[in-house]
Amino acid sequence: MRKKNLKEFSPLKFFKIKALAFLFILSISLPVTASSFSALTGKIKLAREIVVTGTVTNETGATFPGVAVKIKGTEKAVQTDAKGKFSISVAATTDVLVFSYVGYTIQEQTVGDRTTINVQLSADTKTLNELVVVGYGTQKKATLTGSISQVKGADLVKSPQPNLSNSLAGRFSGVVINNRSGEPGYDGSNITIRGLATTGSNNVLIVVDGIPGQIGGLERLDPNDIESISVLKDASAAIYGNRAANGVILVTTKKGKTGKPTINYSFNQGFSSPTRLPKMADxxxxxxxxxxxxxxxxxxxxxxxxxxxxxxxxxxxxxxxxxxxNTDWTDQTLEKTALQSQHSLSINGGGQDVKYYMSLGTVSQDGLYKNGATKYNQYNFRTNVDANVSKYLKVGLSVSGRQENRLFPQVAAGDIFRSIYRAKPIVSAYYPNGLPTTGIENANPAVQVTDIGGTSKSPTQVLNGILRATFIIPGVEGLSVDGFFSADKSNVFTKSFNKPYLLYQYDPTSKTYNSVITGGNNQKATLIEKHQNESLLTSNIKLNYARRFNLHDINAFVGYEQSENHLEYFDAQRFNFLSTNLPELSQGGAAATDYLNSGYSSNYNRKSVISRLAYSYDDKYLFEGQLRIDGSSIFPEGKRFGYFPSASAGWVMSKEKWFSDNVKFVDNLKIRASYGALGNDNVKGFQYFDNYVLVGNGFVAQSPGAASSSIQPGVNLVKLANPNITWEVAKKLDIGINATLFKNFSIEAIYFQQKRSDILTTRNASLPGSSGIVNPFDDKSVNYTPLVPSENIGKVNSNGFEATLGYNHNGENFKWNASGNFTYAKSKVIFIDEASGTPDYQRKTGRPLNVDLLYNAIGIFRTQQELDAYPHVSGAKVGDLKYLDYNNDGKITADDQTRTPYSNIPQITYGFTLGASYKNFDLSMVLAGQTQVSQYVLPESGSIGNFYSSWADNRFSAANPNGTYPRVTDRASNAISGGQFNNTFWLNDASFLRLKNVELAYNIKASFLERINVSGLRIYASAFNLFTISKVKDYDPEGTSGSGQFYPQQRIINLGANIKF
Known part of the structure; x- marks a missing residue:
């Protein structure tokens, strides 16, 4: 039907037509006779007497209880009973009965002159055959035998977070998401799967559109481009072999769909503010x-x-x-809110032979600093084109890229917040005449956040390209060859110009403002430029066979994959700039000491054979085996190849006739298990060589005939070689069940176990200094690394369970769904090198990873008598913390420290999701929580910094002998309440429940949109980190441990719209 142009619409003309039509109907209705009216009422009376009964069965002929039978267009409905029977009264023979059941195709039956209607429902193949993205392909969700969770991109776009990693929290069981910082451009989350599992790297492998470790990763992908994200948590990840030990996240971007072009544009404007900041003493x-x-x-x-x-x-x-x-440094330095915005434009469509998806997007984030230099901008594009070249050949091309522009003040965020919390309230940020003060130790955070001391800018370019092809081999049904070649490139350029600037100190005696030069180096500007180029070439070819023989289903492939990663880095520094107006390397000082440069390069290659065989009988008995043979140049010859097999099996018990006939409330029940070996090669390369570095003061030499000796460049040995290093191996076991009950409830429960071995670590602790390889030169520098080589000696076990419960209700007008997930994951160190003589209660062995060694604070000495009666450290006074004499030796020493039960990675995580829609409104919510997690924060207070109000207002003192915090001290190195006596008083329970995301939207009615040639318009309001319930009050419980000095996590309030043409 042709759509009318809005300009052609005339309200007056429309009214006249409606009025004439009404008069015409009225005129022909007036002569209605009494007999006609009687016949009409008789018909109504007859309709009220129609009672329709019947039986509903499934494809096998078994009766079907619990099927909804509804009169279309009304709210009247009944359900079939235990024998599949129903009875419902209808008003007219023209009424339509709608038969529905989750997972089955909806049927509609017009009553007509029937009083008995029997219906057979068929399984909805679209639902049963819902595909889940797995490694190197897709599988039907119903026949999965691995632990794989998936979220749709349509759900992720409902979060106002520009960083995609932050939108994943609370959505999956087994996936731990911790956002440690809210700084624009560096606000990504740490992701671990089933908690910590190794003393080495716990990084998850990111696979984007089939490319393992694609440059650019996950965080900065445009959520509007995402089709789905899958997480491989068990041995199903073994198909990625040497990088899969920590789990795999598979990202699939949108592809073109057959149909006329569809244009989508979305825009949102957000307002961000800190979730929590400490209140400081006045x-x-x-x-x-x-x-x-x-x-x-x-x-x-x-x-x-x-x-x-x-x-x-x-x-x-x-x-x-x-x-x-009376200075509030937080108020002087930070804005209440910062702006952020996102735009996305895409077009999707195609015919039978060519389909396309193209998009453009932008992100803009401002920092919280007043007059600040912090800014993050992103510009991205994506093009996915698929074409059927012939009946047998399909090709695809994907090209994506983005420009990331980061701008920061010269001082890092952690140092700025350190200055904010340390700066004393008795010092102004600016004098009444506007001059900046020296703040705390010549660090004025209100000035540091601006560009007065210079800026650091870091533009980054990322380009990804993938060429794919699939050839269906004629003559052999189900046989095909496919492959891809991908090329990734990134360039990161950082330019940091550090300028000197003036701060002022007021002299009350002379009433003058004395300037102090700070910033720069020796009161002169310095410039550092860094260049990093990285490239990744990946190629893959597979021979595939997929065929169904009656009830037998076979899906198999064998393939070859290789990748080459090359990285080059160099930096150049220049000092003593005469002018700050020309921040170029050529404008620095000319002396030999005014130059400094360094650089390195690396090249890593991987070669792999990949294979998988999946078999199912009647979609009831399931088996899958995988094998990946990986070779990596990171390891020495003879140790470069590793074998990573896995196997899984499943039994769909609900498909057994004896089960389906007797257990009516269970619609689907699958029992599954998997076991496999996975590798981790995320370690420093070339450890099978002795490592040397060039130094300027290598040795002293005197040439023949020379009057004196001189220092000559040389090399230093920094790490001894180990020619036997090899893979870190994870052996994973999973046992799980999946079930659907009462047609709307879904359950997944999994027990998992993992054993890590051959973890690369060193024997620094147990080797005596007399060995000559721990610290032969007695280097006292903080960054000194012993010469001891790494060995495959570490062992860590972990286990736990996870569960997901879901409910789905599909009404005609009101629909809603809810799910909850829970994960418990605990690690245990089996072997790590430790110093001989370490007490058992202080050893890392036998305890979870990353737990702290602290004194156990058991209270506060409130009287001199109490202090005298209990062991204490030298110099302790009334009001100091009381430490447990753990070994009962009558004194407090380092031997009284014990290991904490939890680390800063939670052992328990959980999440809740809720979705609801009523007519044109829809609501979505995601809550995320964690417990059995700790965070250690010891403020820098006293003469070196201000106090949190929580400490200042509740400190022990003569006036407040019941104070809950210890007496105030200078926090010198020998302070009793802090300093070297790190203790559990400052160890916080970092448990929380947080509303991660909520969105309320309204979809404009289609009848209105047709008038303006728009096919869809959705307006919404959303929020991120809207509220948090936690015992931690001074800072965000997701923040880093230390002194609480990190850029705070952000609460975002967002307004947006999505329009479709």
């Missing part, structure tokens, strides 16, 4: 605390040694902002 409180510290050190000096009562009052009332300011 100036008056800080001054009082400093008086307490002074009195504690020198009681004879009195109570107001640092500040008089009058001075404290001036801090409080703000009467003299020049000399007695």
């Amino acid at each position: 100036a008056a409180t800080y001054a009082q605390i400093m008086n307490e510290i002074s009195f504690d050190s020198n009681p004879a000096g009195g109570l107001n040694q640092s500040y008089t009562a009058d001075q404290i009052e001036k801090f409080r009332n703000g009467s003299d902002p020049l000399l007695y300011p």
Whole structure:
């Protein structure tokens, strides 16, 4: 039907037509006779008496209980009973009965003159044959034998997070997502699958459109381009062999679909703010605390040694902002909100021979800093084209790329927030005349966030291309050859210009502002430029066979894959710039000491044979075997190849006749198990060679006839070789069940076990110094690495279980679904090198990975009698923390430290998702939580920094003997409440429940959109990290351990629209 142009529409003309039609109908209705009316009422009476009964069966002829039988267009409905029978009254012979059951094709039957209607429902093949992306292909969800979770891209776009990794939290069982920072451009999440499993790398392998380790990764992909994301958690990942030990995430982007071109445009505007920031002590409180510290050190000096009562009052009332300011450094440095926006435009369509999907997208994120230099911009594109060249040949081309522009102030985010929390409230950010102060140790965070001290910009380009081909071999049904060649390229350029600038100190005696030069190097500008180029070439060819013989289904392939990764890096530094107006390397100082440069390159190759055989009988008995043979240049000759087999089996018990006839409430039940070996080659390369570095002061030499000796360049041995290094191996066992109950409930439960062995680590702890290879040159530098070579000696076991429950309800107007997932994963160190003589309770062996060694704080010494009666460290005073004398030797020493039960990676994670729609409205929610997780945060407080209000307001003191925090101290290296005595008082329970994502949307009615030639319009409001329930109050519980000095996680409120043409 031709759509009318909006300009042709006339409300007056429309009204006239409707009025004439009404009069015509009215005129022919007036002569209705009494007999006609009587006949009509008789018909109505007859309709009320129609009772329709019947029986519903399935394809096998078995009766079908629980089928919904509904009169179309009404809310009237019944369900079939235990024998599949139903009875329903209808109003007219023209009524239509709708028969529906989840997983089966809906049937409609017009009543007509029938009073008995029997119906046979057939399984909805689209539902049963729903495909899940697996390694090197797809499989029917119904016949999967591995632990694979999947989320659709349509769900991910409902999150306002520009970083895709952050949108995954709470959606899967077994997947641990922790967002440690909210800094634009560096706000990605740490992803682990089933928790920590090794002392080595726990990084997950990312596979995008079939390319393992594609350059660019997951985080910066446009969510609008995503078709689905699958997670391989068990031995099913063995098909990726040497990089699959930590699990695999498979990303599939959208492809073209047959049909007329469809154009989609989406836009959203977001407003981000910190989820949580610590409240700091004000100036008056800080001054009082400093008086307490002074009195504690020198009681004879009195109570107001640092500040008089009058001075404290001036801090409080703000009467003299020049000399007695009250500075809120957070407010002076950070905005309340920052802006972000996303745009996406795509076109999708094609015919029988050519299909295409093309998209453009942009992302813009501002930082929280006032007048700040932080900014992240992204521009991305994607093109996926598939063509049928002939009956037997199909080809595809995918090209994608993006430009990432990062801009930051010269000072890193962690240092800025360190300055914010340390800066004293008794110091202004700016004097009343606008001059910046020296802040804390010549670090004024309100100035650091600007570009006054220079900026660091880092543009990045990523380009990915994939050429695919599939050839169906004629004459042999089910036989085909396919392959791909991909080329990835990235270029990262960083330019960091560090300029000197002026801060000021006010001298109250002379009433002058004295300048202080900070920034730069020796009061001169410096420039660092870094270049990193990386390329990845991957090729793959497979011979495939897929055939069904009656009830036998075979799917198999064997193939070859190879990849070459090349990286080049160099940096150049220049010092002593005479002017800050020309930040170019050519403009720096000319002396030999004004130059500095370095660089390196690497080349890694992998070659693999891949194979899989999947067999099923009647989709009831399932078996799958996989084998990957991997070769990696990371290891020495003779050790380069590893074999990674896996096997899995499943039994769809519900397809057994004896089961389906007797267990009516179970619609589907599958029992499955898998076992396999997987590898991890994510280690430093060339460890089978002795490692040397060039140094400028290698040795002292004196040439013949020379008057004196001189220092000459040379080489230093930094790591001894191990010619026997090999793969880290993970052996994984999974046992699981999948079930559907009462047609709408779904259940998945899995027990998993993993044993890691041959983990590369060193014997630094147990080897004595007399061996000569631990630290032969007595190097005291922080970054010194012992010469001890790495060995495949580490062992870690882990186990746990995960479960997912789901419910789905499909009403005519109201539809909703909900699911919950739960994961428990615990690791145990079986062997790691430890110093001899270490007490058992302090050893890492036998405990979870990454647990801390701390003194156990059991309270506060509140009286001198209590202090005298219990062991304590030298110098302890009333108000200090009380440490447990764990070994009962009557003194507090390092031997009293014990291992904490949990690390900063949770042992328990859980999530809830909810989706609902009513007519044109839809709602989605994702909640994520974690528990059995710890975070250690010790603030830098005292004379070296301000106090959190939680400590300042609840500190132990003579005026507050019931304070819940210890007395305040300078936190010197020998401080009792902090410093070297790291203890459990500062170890927080980082459990939380967080509303990760919520979206409420309205879909504009199609009848309205037709008038403006629009096929769809959706407007929505969404939020990310909207609220968090946690015992941690001063900072975000997902943040890093340490001193709480990290760019805070973000809460995002978002408004957007999606329009389709």
